Amino acid sequence: MSSSFPPPPTLATAHSGLPERLVDLGTESKTRLLSKRTLPESVPRQGELPVLPPDTTRAEFNQAIGELQQILGTEHVDINDKPLVDGWYVEHPNTHDAFHIALQDDLVSSAVVYPGTVEEVQAIVRWANKHKIPIYPISMGRNIGYGGTAPRVPGSVVLDLGRRMNRILNVDAENASCLVEPGVSYFALYEEIQRRGLPLWIDTPDVGGGSVLGNAIDRGVGYTPYGDHFANHCGLEIVLPNGELLRTGMGALPGREGADNPTWQSFQPAYGPYADGIFSQSNFGIVVCMGMWLMPEVGHQSYVITFPREEDFPDIVEIIRPLAQQRVLGNIPQLRHAIQELATTAKPKSDFYTGPGPIPRDVIQQHAATLPLGAVSWVFYGTQYGDAASIATQLDIIRKAFSAIPGAKMLFPEDLPADHYLHSRVHVCSGVPVLRELDWLNWVPNAAHLFFSPIVPTRGKDAQVVHDIVVRLHAKYGFDLIPTLCVAGREMHYIVNIVYDRSSLDEKRRAAACMREMIAEAAAEGFGEYRTHILFADMVASTYSWGDNALMRFNETIKDALDPNGILAPGRNGIWPRRFRGKGWEILGSEVEDAIAGRGIGPKSERKA
Known part of the structure; x- marks a missing residue:
């Protein structure tokens, strides 16, 4: 091309x-x-730049930045006073959210800094406490659909940990584990293991450019038996909000003559309370080093099962549950809708439908009929592991179970053309990071996306409740429903991908309204999100309100104890320090739509009427 x-x-x-x-x-x-982009690469920014941190004058900011430049070197401190460029997946910005749902200039940093060592991270944290300037750490910033690199509090200083802290510190072939810094991507870790010729797999998300450390800390998932990334981490090194350094798990025990403890990447909890969990999806510390378990290389067989009718959905879920609980299913399989068979061709929606509103189901079926899987409604992507005999036995059990659904059909990679999406799943489900999942971003011009990600029991009736909610609200707000279900034995991540044109304020407003109503209606039925975009963090956190908001009060107690100056990522995952709490920073109800209308992101007292 x-x-x-x-x-x-x-x-x-x-x-x-x-x-x-x-x-x-x-x-x-x-x-x-x-x-397909119609937006200019950048647009002139308004007002005096850079945007200042809260409660900081320009003179105070300039003095503080001067001190930071002395600590890190001028070349490692970038002032964010330049045009904002959204870029592309591998060349995305660290100054704002490339997939901005609010205005591009709303969630921006005042500066971006690049520490190169743990000691420099500690120095930055102490600097932030001295000047009361919020800092917002990122690993590589590729949690696209959830806010990217944007700080929740405009004017924060972004700590880009990836550019200079990107070493693979260790790969232990015997222990099947590794130790990595924040800037190690799945691509980089895979290539290093291949270079060394080790019979080990990594577990990668759908797209392989993200941080191994960052994805695990945000509790992301992959698709091998090691697909629960946080469950397969082992050992953290953390800079606390006061600048002190902490090691969790067996790392708290010194090794011989000052070396690392040899069991640090072997056993997770160690002795006493298991602290690791409070550093996932939180703002209680900066994780600068993480151990990760790797999967020994094994035989594998990927496949796809298709189902012809929309109404098959709850029956499919009911069949998956016992197969997953009994460990017959080899991995974290995906259940996807046939619309994704169209989207992963990398063709725009306009190639299939040019009418108003969402693409009708009969049009999806009409075009799906021309594709390799045919006129199907649901598609199940799975992979089995082991030797040839055990895989054959597993496939027989799976085939028989799904044959209870009339018209179900199992296909293998050799049954499909080389460019079919199943071949990408073969790679991902055997630990090979790829790019294919980016193809559906061609669905609309200037495409961005927003994830709605509730946790649902693996029961057909519960899955149907959530599915009905998202079907109805997508129709109400005029978006194509693009769901992916990552299904385990007791729960499934029902991930809805709202794809919108970020050049259109109307599409942004509708996407935000759709998101807001899905959060509220799902929560009313008892289903909450496991992960969300930073602009919806307060809304989602407020749904976990059992016991007079006992969980949030507990989180706030920890936050205030560890971070009394409120400098570390205030507002991340809805956790606000005392300094910001109750002062109008929270975004609830329709306030995201207000921001899209140009009323601002800061405290309510500063937003436009």
Whole structure:
């Protein structure tokens, strides 16, 4: 594919780049996406720049930044006074959210700093306490759909941990584990294991450019038997909000002659309370180093099962549950809707439908009939592991179980063309990070997306309740429903992907309203999100209100004890320190839509009428 767009960077030139094996595919993906862009690459920013941190004058900010430049070196402190560029997946910004749901200039940093050592992270934290300037750490900032690199409090200083802290500190072949810094991507870890010729797998999300550490700390998921990333981490090193350094688990026990404890990546809890959990999805500390378990290489077989009718949905879920509980299913399988068979062709929606509103179900079926899987409604992607005989036995059990649904059909990679999405699942489910999942971003021009991610019991009736809510609200607000269910034995992540044109304020407003109503209606039925966009964090946190908000009061107690000056990522996951709490920073109800209308993100007293 010819293009005027330069190829993306490689791992040889940037920690955030692509491996050489994916450069051509990455260039094609980038070209497809950016060629549909109607937005200018950047637009002039308004007002005096940079945006200041709260309660900080420009003179105070300039003095504080001068001190920070002395600590880190001028070249490692960037003032955010330049045009904002949304970029592309491998070349995304660290100044704001590339997939901005509010206005592009709303959630912006005042500066971005690049520590290179743990000691420099500690120095930055002490600097922040001295000047009462909020800091917002990111690993690589690729939690797209959840806020990216944007700080919740405008004017915060972003700590980009990835650019200079990107070492693979250890890969232990015997222990099947590794130790990584925040800037190590799935791409980088995979390539290093391949370079060393080790019979080990990583577990990767759908797209492999994210941080191994960052994804685990945000409790992301993958698709091998090691798919629960936080459950498979082992050992953390953390800079606390006062600048002190903490090691959790067996790392708290010194090794011989000052070396690391040899069991740090072998046993998670150690002695006493298990502290690791409070540093996931929180603002209680900055994780600067993490151990991760790796999966020994094993035989595998991916497959797809198709189902012809929309109404098959609850029956599919009922069949999955016992298979998953009995460990017959080998991985974290995906149940997807047939609309994704259209979207993963990388073609725009306009190739399939140019009418108003969401693409009708009969039109989806009509176009799906021309694709390799045919006129189906639901698609189940799974992978089995082990030797050939055990895989064959597992597949027989699975085939028989799903045959209870009339018209169910099982297919294997060799049954489908080389460009079919199943071949991408083969890679992902055997630990090979890829890019294919970016293809559905071509669905609309200037595409961005927003995730609604509730946890639902693996029961057909409960799944149907949530499904009915999202179907109805997507129709109400005019969005195509693109659901992916990651299904385990007792719960499933029902992940809804709202794809919108970020050049359209109307689409942004409707996306926010749809999100808000889905959160409220699902919570009213007892279903809460496990992860959300930063602009909806207060809303989601408020739904976990049992016992007069006992959980949030507990979180606030920890926050105030560890971070009395409120400098570390205030508002992340809805946790506000005493300094900001109750002063109008929270965003609830329709206030995201108000922000899209230009009324601002800061405390209510400063928002426009």
